Amino acid sequence: MPFIKCQQVVKAYKVADHEIVALRGIDFEMEQGEMVAIIGPSGAGKSSLMNLLGGLDTPTAGKLLVGEQNLLELKGRRLAEYRLRQVGFIWQMVSQNLLAHRSALANVTLPMMLAGVPVWRRRRQARALLERVGLQAHLHKRPGQLSGGQQQRVAVAVALANTPQLLLADEPTGALDRTNARQVMDLLNDLRRTLHLTVLLVTHDLEVAAHADRILTLRDGALAQDMSGREAQGPRLDDAGRIQLPPGVQTRLAEADRIAVEIRPEGVLLRPEVAEADHTDALLQDMLPQDVPPEKRRWFGRGRRKKP
Numbered sequence: 001m002p003f004i005k006c007q008q009v010v011k012a013y014k015v016a017d018h019e020i021v022a023l024r025g026i027d028f029e030m031e032q033g034e035m036v037a038i039i040g041p042s043g044a045g046k047s048s049l050m051n052l053l054g055g056l057d058t059p060t061a062g063k064l065l066v067g068e069q070n071l072l073e074l075k076g077r078r079l080a081e082y083r084l085r086q087v088g089f090i091w092q093m094v095s096q097n098l099l100a101h102r103s104a105l106a107n108v109t110l111p112m113m114l115a116g117v118p119v120w121r122r123r124r125q126a127r128a129l130l131e132r133v134g135l136q137a138h139l140h141k142r143p144g145q146l147s148g149g150q151q152q153r154v155a156v157a158v159a160l161a162n163t164p165q166l167l168l169a170d171e172p173t174g175a176l177d178r179t180n181a182r183q184v185m186d187l188l189n190d191l192r193r194t195l196h197l198t199v200l201l202v203t204h205d206l207e208v209a210a211h212a213d214r215i216l217t218l219r220d221g222a223l224a225q226d227m228s229g230r231e232a233q234g235p236r237l238d239d240a241g242r243i244q245l246p247p248g249v250q251t252r253l254a255e256a257d258r259i260a261v262e263i264r265p266e267g268v269l270l271r272p273e274v275a276e277a278d279h280t281d282a283l284l285q286d287m288l289p290q291d292v293p294p295e296k297r298r299w300f301g302r303g304r305r306k307k308p
Contacts, residue, residue, distance in 0.1 A: 003032035003198050009062035011048050022048040024221040035199040037209035040218035046202040050168050055083045088159030092171035097155035098143045104154045105139040111161040129157040149180030167199045173208050185211045
């Protein structure tokens with residue numbers, strides 16, 4: 001059984017009189033101990049997917065399993081326990097990861113305190129984690145006294161404080177330079193192997209994504225092809241000047257009834273389409289709340305008696 005399993009996951013938001021669909025029927029699986037990177041433009045639905053897997057939001061429809069947990073069935077305290085003990089978060093901004101008034105050691109002990117870990121144990125575990133991420137000399141420094149790379153190392157330690165099985169990293173290197181970004185990714189890979197972590201990474205940076213076992217693309221709320229290995233090389237030109245598409249892309253396009261070509265500011269998009277009505281759009285129409293006009297009332301003729 002896969003560790004993470006998403007089946008036809010849909011997430012839609014209602015804003016005023018309009019429905020905004022962030023995720024359109026996502027099908028996605030991850031094995032335990034795997035690192036997967038998801039890349040895509042802003043607004044593609046990456047953060048929405050992370051929030052669903054982290055228990056910070058609930059899907060509009062679909063099936064979402066993490067380990068033996070069905071996230072759609074978790075409510076109240078059980079959902080809070082899942083977020084606290086089974087999943088760790090790393091965000092791009094320091095203010096989302098760390099409390100500015102607490103030292104590195106105090107930031108790492110905070111999740112353990114919330115989980116009810118005894119004082120003596122949480123201080124010992126926090127020291128061990130900070131030593132593991134190379135910050136044993138900075139235990140008592142606050143975030144403002146640390147460099148960007150050091151802050152993200154503390155954030156990694158905070159995310160791992162309660163020994164979660166799943167680590168969600170949303171643009172963890174977005175505020176770092178190349179050197180620090182590479183060091184943080186090397187650290188995440190090392191911890192993944194030694195702690196048997198499952199890591200889902202969201203990034204705009206292909207160099208960062210290359211650290212993962214698989215690279216997936218997310219655009220317009222839908223997951224696209226695996227870009228790992230040969231796929232990551234992208235299309236090439238042959239000697240005659242023709243574009244040679246990667247095998248996975250050729251297979252996907254060959255299975256389509258037609259291919260839509262869309263000119264975008266960032267390039268040309270080839271999108272496979274089927275002749276019949278889009279199943280996902282039909283599904284969305286059934287699931288999303290619809291604006292129902294008020295029932296018409298008959299103001300005239302009610303209560304009148306016919307003349308004999």
